[in-house]
Amino acid sequence: MNSLSIQQTVARHLLTVEAVRLQPGSPFTWSSGWKSPIYCDNRVTLAYPEVRTFIKNALADRIRQEFPTVDVIAGVATAGIPQGVLVADVLNLPYCYVRPEPKAHGMGKQIEGRLEAGQRVVVIEDLISTGGSSLKVVDALRAAGADVLGMAAIFTYGFPLAAQNFANKNVPLVCLSDYSSLLTEAQALDYIPVDALDSLSTWRENPAEWGKE
DSSP: OTTSOHHHHHHHHHHHTTSEEEOTTSOEEOTTSOEESEEEOGGGGGGOHHHHHHHHHHHHHHHHHHOTTOOEEEEETTTHHHHHHHHHHHHTOOEEEEOSSOOSSTTOOSEEEOOOTTOEEEEEEEEESSSHHHHHHHHHHHHTTOEEEEEEEEEEOOOHHHHHHHHHTTOOEEEEEEHHHHHHHHHHTTOSOGGGHHHHHHHHHOTTTTTOO
């Protein structure tokens, strides 16, 4: 394991604990309606202390390298909340989390915790697909006066649309692992048959049309 890159190690962890499922012959249906040969639920990693610890430390290391002036860690509700807490604890930094929309009751908050205008924030997300919901959190933080330095995530599918969306919002994105690394490790672990690789590779090129007759 020590000879593997961070990208490969994280991918291997995700496959080993079944946080990622690859089923090109029996695809999943996402909420968007897309057919997908992959389903990723990084919340599963929280049940495995060794994997959880590796991921939180790897995220903290990347943030130290890429965003050394960070003041506050912000988690994306809901899956980014526990990951953000873990990272904030490692870095000994204040923490908040951000809802998709303001609450319809109580104080009507969208940002939970404490955030002061001008503070430099790094957002923690578990998974990046198109980036749409993650970037709404950036909008909320900026509206509150935060200086968003960037976002760190466990895994990205690597869609070109996501790269464009993050560039349009001027949000640097760092991810521990990606789809290409996942396929490499899935092959190494004999997780997928060789004849499924083409289908898995072409899915990312046009996910909206993949699997349609």
